[in-house]
Amino acid sequence: MFEFEVPEVDYTRYSNRQLVAVPLAVLVLSLAVIGGWWAVTGAPVDRGIDFTGGTELTVGTNATLTNEEIEATFDEPVVSVQGITTTSDSTYESQYVVTFDNSTSVSSVRSAAQSSAELSLLGSGTTSPLFGGQNQRLAVIGVGVAFLGMSLLAFAFFRTFVPSIAIVISAFSDIMIPLAIMNLLGIKLSLGIVAAFLMLIGYSVDSDILLNNHVLRRSGGFYESTYRAMRTGVTMTLTSIAAMTVMAVAATIFGIGLMADIGLILVLGLTADLMNTYLLNVTLLRWYKYEGVNR
Numbered sequence: 001m002f003e004f005e006v007p008e009v010d011y012t013r014y015s016n017r018q019l020v021a022v023p024l025a026v027l028v029l030s031l032a033v034i035g036g037w038w039a040v041t042g043a044p045v046d047r048g049i050d051f052t053g054g055t056e057l058t059v060g061t062n063a064t065l066t067n068e069e070i071e072a073t074f075d076e077p078v079v080s081v082q083g084i085t086t087t088s089d090s091t092y093e094s095q096y097v098v099t100f101d102n103s104t105s106v107s108s109v110r111s112a113a114q115s116s117a118e119l120s121l122l123g124s125g126t127t128s129p130l131f132g133g134q135n136q137r138l139a140v141i142g143v144g145v146a147f148l149g150m151s152l153l154a155f156a157f158f159r160t161f162v163p164s165i166a167i168v169i170s171a172f173s174d175i176m177i178p179l180a181i182m183n184l185l186g187i188k189l190s191l192g193i194v195a196a197f198l199m200l201i202g203y204s205v206d207s208d209i210l211l212n213n214h215v216l217r218r219s220g221g222f223y224e225s226t227y228r229a230m231r232t233g234v235t236m237t238l239t240s241i242a243a244m245t246v247m248a249v250a251a252t253i254f255g256i257g258l259m260a261d262i263g264l265i266l267v268l269g270l271t272a273d274l275m276n277t278y279l280l281n282v283t284l285l286r287w288y289k290y291e292g293v294n295r
Helices: 016-041 067-071 106-115 129-158 161-185 191-217 222-253 257-290
Strands: 054-061 078-084 094-101 120-127
Touching: 016 161, 016 257, 054 106, 067 078, 067 094, 094 106, 106 120, 129 161, 129 191, 161 191, 161 257, 191 222, 191 257, 222 257
Parallel strands: none
Antiparallel strands: 054 094, 054 120, 078 094
């Protein structure tokens, strides 16, 4: 039977500066990517139709078409193709909602659907930028409240500055790193991905509080307590990464773009959490235990 064993890391071989260098460098690079993107585009990340508005066409067909074949009907870039349930008295065997971003010409995509030999245009509509703006404010407020609540929880739980700020910095980095990679991969922000970021905050708090609690409140030396926390925390995080990887691959195979993006963001964020928890957070706790607490 397969059994996973977390290797014991010899932290004594490395100085605090060596341990903290990698996570801080990755965080600074991520902030540079986000800042540069913001300066060029006016937003820290490309926003999807949930935030910018867009155009939707409802089309019907009696042919067996793949999503790629439907997308090829249009000259404009397609955001998504979603099948919808048809009624028994429907004229068409299959119906789809084809979504475009807000830069798309409505008349152009309508004309393309109407001139198609296999598709019939059943209707069209738009999601207004005002609706997108409301979604954006709600998403920002939601993430902000979650992050503030996490920070207050950390300070209430440990009541000391360094262990609490270590949790906050780790969670912040866990969000910034996948956000920067989203820009590089061309993944647009959607409400589903906002939900993934909220999940990342929860994952980050869980692993960091587990580590801090073992080191600060349980018996045993610093390195013994760190390894105890790692055996549980690393196993939990790697299990979650494996599950999210399977979800992303399966969603990609079945053409569920949003689920694939959510899975990818969670894999990136959880991988960043391993680095931040067991390099950045451990370093701050070691400094606190051996140097800061005595000053």
